[in-house]
Amino acid sequence: MSTATGTSTPPDTTRSSAPVFSVDGLWKVFGPKAGRVPADPALAALTPAELRSRTGCTAAVRDVSFDVRKGEVFVVMGLSGSGKSTLVRCLTRLIEPTAGTIAIDGEDVRAMDKARLRELRRHRAAMVFQHFGLLPHRTVLDNVAYGLQVQGMGRAERRERAARVVAKVGLEGLEHRRPGQLSGGQRQRVGLARALAADPEVLLFDEPFSALDPLIRREMQEEVVRLHREEGRTMVFITHDLQEALKLGDRIALMRDGRVVQLGTPEEIVGSPADDYVREFVRDVPREQVMTVRTAMRPASSSDETDGGPALRPDATVSEAIEAVARAGSAARVMSDGRCLGVVDAEALLSVVAGTADVAAGSRAAGAMGVPPLERSRERGRVGAAAPAERREPTAPATPSEEPV
Ligand SMILES: Nc1ncnc2c1ncn2[C@@H]1O[C@H](COP(=O)(O)OP(=O)(O)OP(=O)(O)O)[C@@H](O)[C@H]1O
Numbered sequence: 001m002s003t004a005t006g007t008s009t010p011p012d013t014t015r016s017s018a019p020v021f022s023v024d025g026l027w028k029v030f031g032p033k034a035g036r037v038p039a040d041p042a043l044a045a046l047t048p049a050e051l052r053s054r055t056g057c058t059a060a061v062r063d064v065s066f067d068v069r070k071g072e073v074f075v076v077m078g079l080s081g082s083g084k085s086t087l088v089r090c091l092t093r094l095i096e097p098t099a100g101t102i103a104i105d106g107e108d109v110r111a112m113d114k115a116r117l118r119e120l121r122r123h124r125a126a127m128v129f130q131h132f133g134l135l136p137h138r139t140v141l142d143n144v145a146y147g148l149q150v151q152g153m154g155r156a157e158r159r160e161r162a163a164r165v166v167a168k169v170g171l172e173g174l175e176h177r178r179p180g181q182l183s184g185g186q187r188q189r190v191g192l193a194r195a196l197a198a199d200p201e202v203l204l205f206d207e208p209f210s211a212l213d214p215l216i217r218r219e220m221q222e223e224v225v226r227l228h229r230e231e232g233r234t235m236v237f238i239t240h241d242l243q244e245a246l247k248l249g250d251r252i253a254l255m256r257d258g259r260v261v262q263l264g265t266p267e268e269i270v271g272s273p274a275d276d277y278v279r280e281f282v283r284d285v286p287r288e289q290v291m292t293v294r295t296a297m298r299p300a301s302s303s304d305e306t307d308g309g310p311a312l313r314p315d316a317t318v319s320e321a322i323e324a325v326a327r328a329g330s331a332a333r334v335m336s337d338g339r340c341l342g343v344v345d346a347e348a349l350l351s352v353v354a355g356t357a358d359v360a361a362g363s364r365a366a367g368a369m370g371v372p373p374l375e376r377s378r379e380r381g382r383v384g385a386a387a388p389a390e391r392r393e394p395t396a397p398a399t400p401s402e403e404p405v
Contacts, residue, residue: 012233014284019103020202020234021125026064026100026253028086028258031057038063038099048257059087062258064100068202071232078255084238088204092121092237122151128191128208138264140166141175144193151198162197169193169223185216189223196227202298205237219246225335242281246270246290254278260397265404266290271352288319288353296321296352297334297342306340309333312317316343318352325349 027038037043037057041147044063051057060083070073076084089095093109102109104124112120121127134143141162148158166175167306169189181188188208195203205224209217221244228235239245245252246266253263262274270290273279292312300306310324310332324332331345 018070020070020094020105021068021236022101022103022106023067023091024065024101026061026087026090026102027059027098028061028083028090028095029057029059030099031055033057034098034244051165059258061090061097061396064258064260066253066260068236072250072258073228073235073248075237075245075249075252077239077242077249077252078254079240082255083258084240084255085206088206088238090238091204092125092127093117094127122147122200123202124200125202126195126198127204127206128195129206134187134190136179138178138195139172139178140190143179143190144197147194147198158197165193165197166190168196168227173188183216184212187221187396188212188216188220192220192223192227202236203235205235205239207240210239211240212305217244220358224248242285246285254281265290267295273297286319287355288322288349289317291318291352292316293318293321293332293334293344296344296348298344298348300333300340300343305331305343306333309343311335314343318349322346322349322353369405 003032025038029035029037031295032055034057037051037059043051044059046054048059051059062083062232066074074090078084078087081093081363086095090097091104091109093102093112097110104120108116109120135146138146145158145162148161149155153161157343163175166172169192171186171189171193172180174186179190182190191208195201209220212220222234224237225248237245238250239248249266251263251265252269253260254269255261262269262278264272267290268279270282270285270287273282292314293312293316297314309330310328312321312324312334314333314334316324316334316337321332325344325346331343333343334341
């Protein structure tokens, strides 16, 4: 990682597994002689306003490093202008980075030639755009099959594959409609199906749902969660919406002025904000719906505690635990594979709600008590709706043509 500014991306302390994308010391600077900015520590250290007035440049991405792990939903979140789109477009060089390294499955993306890049964007990391340019005179099925045609797949095979994917995104029965005969949410599903049809290793979503009305947006979020649960496909999802980030993300990279100010699980971001900016960002999140019992847990103090009381999974939310403890009138046990990992009582749960719990210490203690690393529940993080304690828990071609498919 570059140390040009001394304020590079904070370390990622969560569980590691094989990365799909590995990004290190990435910069994207727009403006004249952009390359000198990351190369010169004095320029790299300037604030965005100083940099603009001194050089005429904008550093949209500043010294960012992270891994996207196989099978995770990696959310890039931040306010408008924080650099989300630029960062994600750099991953497949839709925008050319200024400095740093990007690898996909260990292969250097910056060294790829045009043909390899085309292959990358079509087969390995496909993008689902908010405006995905469906072909208006084509049916749903033909729109989805189009991407496969571009890949050179035969007619029968691509129509068969397209039909399967159309069904998978819930559009069965609508195969022969045209985009103008679909609702906004259904059109977005066609865009999603088109990306899925190419069967890419990673799906990159650029604020795909921000133009949809709230109900359809929620439906589409649930669709993404379902697809992810069923397929385990790696996803990178850009959003400026915190609720969406908390709902979808296994991990969230929170951006400000081109930097990643915090990278962690929703629980880490809400429970242990890295600085005042993040704290302010997450201030109104109902903590009890994001935080899990692992952070509130303590060792059992007697066999009464290990043998009795309601049982919760380690990823049960604090909200669920409060309900269980209130019903039972006693502490609850945190159980995994039939083993009691610890207990949570009313006092500890309330301190999480009140924001007085030392979440980082709680997480460390949970690790010491043998609590497995957080496996993100798809039902948890659903801010605004509680989930039962025992419940747990994928390109639009850029230039469509009118060729028959
Ligand atoms: N082609 C460009 N030339 C100059 N500056 C650019 C260019 N593209 C983006 N920027 C600047 O880079 C910064 C980051 O922009 P980017 O679009 O990546 O942000 P974002 O977080 O995706 O915003 P939004 O949520 O509004 O899409 C902004 O200051 C923007 O003005």
